[in-house]
Amino acid sequence: MKTLAFINQKGGVGKTTVCVNLARALSLKGFKVLVVDFDPQANASSGLGIRVKKEQSIYQAIVEGDPTPFIKQPFPELYLLPSSIDLVGLEIELVGYSKREYVLKELLEKGNYNHQPIKSFFDFIFIDSPPSLGLITVNILTASEGVVIPLQCEYYALEGLSLLVRTIKGIKKSLNPNLVLFGLVLTMYDSRNRLSHEIAEEAEKHFKWIIFKTKIPRSVKVSEAQSFGKPVLDYDRQNRVSLAFQDLALEFLSRIKEREGLG
Numbered sequence: 564m565k566t567l568a569f570i571n572q573k574g575g576v577g578k579t580t581v582c583v584n585l586a587r588a589l590s591l592k593g594f595k596v597l598v599v600d601f602d603p604q605a606n607a608s609s610g611l612g613i614r615v616k617k618e619q620s621i622y623q624a625i626v627e628g629d630p631t632p633f634i635k636q637p638f639p640e641l642y643l644l645p646s647s648i649d650l651v652g653l654e655i656e657l658v659g660y661s662k663r664e665y666v667l668k669e670l671l672e673k674g675n676y677n678h679q680p681i682k683s684f685f686d687f688i689f690i691d692s693p694p695s696l697g698l699i700t701v702n703i704l705t706a707s708e709g710v711v712i713p714l715q716c717e718y719y720a721l722e723g724l725s726l727l728v729r730t731i732k733g734i735k736k737s738l739n740p741n742l743v744l745f746g747l748v749l750t751m752y753d754s755r756n757r758l759s760h761e762i763a764e765e766a767e768k769h770f771k772w773i774i775f776k777t778k779i780p781r782s783v784k785v786s787e788a789q790s791f792g793k794p795v796l797d798y799d800r801q802n803r804v805s806l807a808f809q810d811l812a813l814e815f816l817s818r819i820k821e822r823e824g825l826g
């Protein structure tokens with residue numbers, strides 16, 4: 564289990580925040596993590612302090628069939644294949660490719676980093692996705708082995724989740740038999756808010772077997788850090804969100820270990 568997709572077709576639920584900060588927490592433990600930003604909003608890229616034009620982004624990597632020259636290293640052990648906000652046409656352009664559901668998968672299989680295939684150089688590859696279930700997300704799901712679903716502790720959080728789970732099952736059946744639902748993370752959890760408790764309870768009831776125990780609390784430090792182009796862990800390491808991501812990293816690693824033991 565190396566390549567994981569952070570997916571939820573609902574917008575603003577914390578996909579990018581979880582993807583970037585979990586990646587950062589793992590990189591602080593010495594793991595080499597590549598964040599692949601496959602969202603034209605390019606929030607993972609700007610959140611890591613990187614803004615590039617189309618010509619330096621994953622778009623160009625696809626055009627040239629080689630991701631290597633476009634990989635940046637914004638933090639020690641943390642790498643990024645950036646997106647660009649001028650990628651608005653990406654979803655439509657993918658349609659023109661032969662094997663259009665496998666463009667990202669093939670790209671990640673092609674590249675080298677430090678004279679090693681990408682898949683062997685990096686310990687983990689985390690792919691950030693846009694809030695839709697279109698062709699970009701299909702590409703992400705065919706390129707991944709596991710899916711992490713961030714779930715915001717708000718009204719309607721669970722709405723749309725069954726469609727998402729069905730989509731994942733559909734992709735597993737038709738395009739990527741290796742795909743597993745790896746975990747569900749509750750985000751923007753407010754312990755003083757009854758609704759947060761209710762959503763958490765409900766999610767635990769339905770997804771007991773994959774929900775992470777660690778909940779990511781709500782804190783203004785998250786958006787502050789983003790405005791500085793930094794993960795929360797580099798902005799305020801002692802903040803409770805940073806501590807939660809460090810706990811999540813431990814839980815993530817033990818789940819990885821468990822799986823590998825099983826496999």
Ligand code: ATP
Pocket residue numbers: 573574575576577578579580581602604606692693694750751752779780781782783785786789804
């Ligand atoms: P999109 O669907 O647009 O890609 P997303 O699911 O990636 O959104 P994020 O961008 O991670 O969601 O988060 C949405 C907003 O919520 C951002 O403004 C972010 O700063 C804020 N946010 C995310 N996590 C937290 C948190 N734990 N505490 C407070 N604010 C948060």
Ligand code: MG
Pocket residue numbers: 578579580602604606607691692693
């Ligand atoms: Mg996002």
